[in-house]
Amino acid sequence: MWTKLVPATALLTAVTFAGPLAGAALASPTTPPVGGDELAGRGLVKPDGVKAPPKTKATSFVIADHGTGQVLAARNAHGRYLPASTLKTLTALTLIPKLDKDLTVKPSRNAVNQEGSAVGLQPKPIYKVEDLFKALMMSSGNDAAMALAETNGGLAKTMSDMNAEAKRLQANDTVAKTPSGLDKPGQSSSAYDLALIARAGLGNPDFRRYISTKTAKFPAPKKYYEISNHNKLLWRYKGMIGVKNGWTSKAQGAFVGAATRNGHTIIVSIMRHEGYFWEEVADLLDWGFAARGKVTPVGQLVDPLPVQAPVQQAAPVASSPAAAPSGTSAARPLLDHAAAEQTSSSRTIGAAVIGGGLLFGLLWLGYGIRRRRRSRL
Known part of the structure; x- marks a missing residue:
């Protein structure tokens, strides 16, 4: 006469899952039961x-x-x-x-x-x-x-x-x-x-x-x-x-x-x-x-978990034009900003050129008038 040995894991499974809620599920060895x-x-x-x-x-x-x-x-x-x-x-x-x-x-x-x-x-x-x-x-x-x-x-x-x-x-x-x-x-x-x-x-x-x-x-x-x-x-x-x-x-x-x-x-x-x-x-x-x-x-009997306040996420900020692919909404503000700076620089240069031209024209006009006066004298 002999006794068949059954693996311990099989015994645990039989006890724990004998049927749908037919018996208690034993606590997992890796998870301490709530309450002690x-x-x-x-x-x-x-x-x-x-x-x-x-x-x-x-x-x-x-x-x-x-x-x-x-x-x-x-x-x-x-x-x-x-x-x-x-x-x-x-x-x-x-x-x-x-x-x-x-x-x-x-x-x-x-x-x-x-x-x-x-x-x-x-x-x-x-x-x-x-x-x-x-x-x-x-x-x-x-x-x-x-x-x-x-x-x-x-x-x-x-x-x-x-x-x-x-x-x-x-x-x-x-x-x-x-x-x-x-x-x-x-x-x-x-x-x-x-x-x-x-x-x-x-x-x-x-x-x-x-x-x-x-x-x-x-x-x-x-x-x-x-x-x-x-x-x-x-x-x-x-x-x-x-x-x-x-x-x-x-x-x-x-x-x-x-x-x-x-x-x-x-x-x-x-x-x-x-x-x-x-x-x-x-x-x-x-x-x-x-x-x-x-x-x-x-x-x-444990106390309830604290109520978690909703986390407010800050809007993403790109650090450089390379931070977002070309054509994305994150890239456009940076590209628009660069274009605005370029336009502003162009306007400054243009204004300087025009201003310089006007000054040169006035000086040249004054020089011509003085020569005419001298020739008349």
């Missing part, structure tokens, strides 16, 4: 000397301190999975600063007919941008997500803006393909990135207001109706601020949320949970409040 080396693996990482976080059926999770950014515990933090509607956190964070919340919007037929969860938009100009953000973050409206994307200049522009915002946040596991989080090949996020995005969102007053609103009146063609927040912990967990939950059959359950107690806020994110996760999230939050300030963190 301990977050590179797929297993549980926790501080020494404390009990492990409560059990959860989620494939990956992160527990972090909002104030300090410290990651208190994690499992498979950078595993890349389908995010479902938790991606709407990135949609809101990207578009809130770009859109006037008092602007009136008439949703398109395309927006109204989006599949999946919807708030029930009609193609009528009765909605404010503010209403659409509430529908997005409270009722998880895929129709509201598309209406907001179209208001921002279209789907392509919005996806570009969302992915640029993810890069600014250093949420490098996140690739947005839809504004709603509806499954699409290539779309991904991670528990670490969801915590990063939520932390940034909590710093925006409008984002914080939308996620924490339990119920609200929503416009309709004839009258308002009431919508409610899908985050069940807003009613069940003490100090819950909210954020976002999601579910699709491919992504399974996903959640990112934050709660505040005694002036401190804990963020919990989970991905790829097979079923009912609300009680497990509450237990993870409890563990975070008990551990914060008392343990050595296992990682860090």
Whole structure:
């Protein structure tokens, strides 16, 4: 009996690319993981000397301190999975600063007919941008997500803006393909990135207001109706601020949320949970409040990258006529300048010749008159 040896590279490939987002991609050995080396693996990482976080059926999770950014515990933090509607956190964070919340919007037929969860938009100009953000973050409206994307200049522009915002946040596991989080090949996020995005969102007053609103009146063609927040912990967990939950059959359950107690806020994110996760999230939050300030963190939620000011390029200046080919726009100013100098020199020489001729003529005339006078005398 014998055992076939498999090259280590093949094993790594099998683990990393077992299927499209079926498992976590291990961090590249040449690229340190964002947030610290301990977050590179797929297993549980926790501080020494404390009990492990409560059990959860989620494939990956992160527990972090909002104030300090410290990651208190994690499992498979950078595993890349389908995010479902938790991606709407990135949609809101990207578009809130770009859109006037008092602007009136008439949703398109395309927006109204989006599949999946919807708030029930009609193609009528009765909605404010503010209403659409509430529908997005409270009722998880895929129709509201598309209406907001179209208001921002279209789907392509919005996806570009969302992915640029993810890069600014250093949420490098996140690739947005839809504004709603509806499954699409290539779309991904991670528990670490969801915590990063939520932390940034909590710093925006409008984002914080939308996620924490339990119920609200929503416009309709004839009258308002009431919508409610899908985050069940807003009613069940003490100090819950909210954020976002999601579910699709491919992504399974996903959640990112934050709660505040005694002036401190804990963020919990989970991905790829097979079923009912609300009680497990509450237990993870409890563990975070008990551990914060008392343990050595296992990682860090990094700060966003600084916004780069646009670089202004000076107009090119040629140093000599040879600096640009003959006939180009760069050569013409120099040639024109040389021609002007030549013309000026010619004019100066001509003026000197004319002036000299006049002087000679006057002298010769004077000489002739004097001779005539002498001859007459």
